[in-house]
Amino acid sequence: MLRNKYVEEYINRWKDGELILNDKRVKLIGLIETIILPRSDLYYFDEEQIENYINFSESWYFELDDWEKFIAPFIFLFTLEDDETVFDEFLIVGGRGKGKNGFISTLSNYFISSLHGIDYYDVSIVANSEKQAKRSHKECYQVIKKKGNEDLEEEFEAYKSSITSRETQSTFEYKTSNASSQDGGREGAVIYDEFHEMENSEIVDVFSGGLGKVDHGRQFFIGTKGFVREGYFDTKYRESEDILNGLTEFIGVFPFICELDDIGEMDKPELWPKANPALQPPLNKRGKRLLTRIMKEYKKLATEPSGRPAFVTKRMNFIEDKMENSVATKEELTATNRPFFKLDSVPIGGLDFGSVRDFATCGLLFKKKDEYAFKSFTFAMKQFCDVHYGYSLKEQVVGSEKKAPIKSWEKMGLMKVVNEPSLNPKHVVNWFVEARNQYGVRMIVLDNYKADILGPMLEKEGFEVVRLRKPSNLHPLLAPRVEDGFANSKFIFGDNPLMRWFTNNIYVKETEDGKKFLKKEEIKRKTDGFQAFIHALYKANELEDQVDYNSAFDMLDELDF
The missing domain is CATH 3.40.50.300 (P-loop containing nucleotide triphosphate hydrolases)
Structure with missing residues (x-):
């Protein structure tokens, strides 16, 4: 058994209730006690x-x-x-x-x-x-x-x-x-x-x-x-x-x-040592000065609440799940899981085709009164899915947020994994042709990045193609609509966990030009579906509201001419 007096003293003080530790430090001690300290045959201090x-x-x-x-x-x-x-x-x-x-x-x-x-x-x-x-x-x-x-x-x-x-x-x-x-x-x-x-x-x-x-x-x-x-x-x-x-x-x-384990602990100064070990009693001279300063900042929040984000993040080492960082909360994303209204009007097509070697998402945006329904489908390259998500493994590992259950989403009919050297654009074109046959879509909005390839192919099939030279420049204009849509449950994605995954992988960054929707992680946490949604939302003003004709005729029947 490995022994060191400083390690033992720290662990024993915690076990005796003298140290206030957050969950991650408790887990660290657990790993030390089970993996490091018993291995005197492998390690030495x-x-x-x-x-x-x-x-x-x-x-x-x-x-x-x-x-x-x-x-x-x-x-x-x-x-x-x-x-x-x-x-x-x-x-x-x-x-x-x-x-x-x-x-x-x-x-x-x-x-x-x-x-x-x-x-x-x-x-x-x-x-x-x-x-x-x-x-x-x-x-x-x-x-x-x-x-x-x-x-x-x-x-x-x-x-x-x-x-x-x-x-x-x-x-x-x-x-x-x-x-x-x-x-x-x-x-x-x-x-x-x-x-x-x-x-x-x-x-x-x-x-x-x-x-x-x-x-x-x-x-x-x-x-x-x-x-x-x-x-x-x-x-x-x-x-x-x-x-x-x-x-x-x-x-x-x-x-x-x-760090704090819960934001509610911010209002309990006795738990602040979870976030800052210098505040652990008994306090030395420096610790007392620090506690006095932090307490002043905390009390100031009652009259100056604008200082809360800095206090929570820098002093409590905690990130609150707010719109400043996430495009939608967990509850707002869950609210998108509702059945579509009747999709019987002409939608706007949205397409994000960032790379021929990973993902591409096609989508249709419908509107009824204040609600928007987005029906999407994704194509993904098998090699990319194998490397990053273990797609070809007998049992796909989904042990952390970095893994995506591709097989499950494919079985749900939300996507298709394609075994090709690079994604053939014809898959996308054919999807929109079938969508036109079913829903009558005429206009497709896409990023200019792949428009030189896909634009002519779609136009040849008779579609009107809207090319966005730099979609991120439109984000500040669309941000109010996006925030309102999620906050007031105006967006419907249906039973589509893939679309919610895409959206959860987005964060909102404040820039000099306004809010922009960016990737949380560059490689594994894909955002194609959300970007296709944003592309279509750019032309949402051209959508005609869905009309419930049965209700309209019932109302006419009740009128006394």
């Missing part, structure tokens, strides 16, 4: 490194919080077989003010020191802005240069742009997250500060390429949930959720996530 780091930090910087001492042993957890790190990625997420920059400072300074003892173990801290990236570096520089710290100044050659250990020749520098201006070096550790602001993985790809050239390479992702949906943060967060839920192996990535 480097107690010397753990003590060296903690003593170094508390001698030159400040006393570490319990959560920092809990994480530290896992930074120095190694395999018995080849002395490799068990965890080379650390995801540390929590409410603003928990002390992440201090943690970054102590780790960075220690890693390049002679106590760590690895030559050329360079450390880079990466942030979205130079000001943020310099914060921990500046703290290290000031500590080294502080009067009375001559021993540090003797070991480290400190400049405002870099700090170098004279013995190990390891260097600590700060970088900005501009991938085009950076080159991967020979980093021993890379720390991504405020990584919730990263829109994609470009900068991580650059710096991670340099890892592995020195021993014990590590990456640290530190931040809060932030407002960038769905950027790199959400990708890493979902990966961590899969680990904590037992869907992915608990090796390599150490997810330490602090």
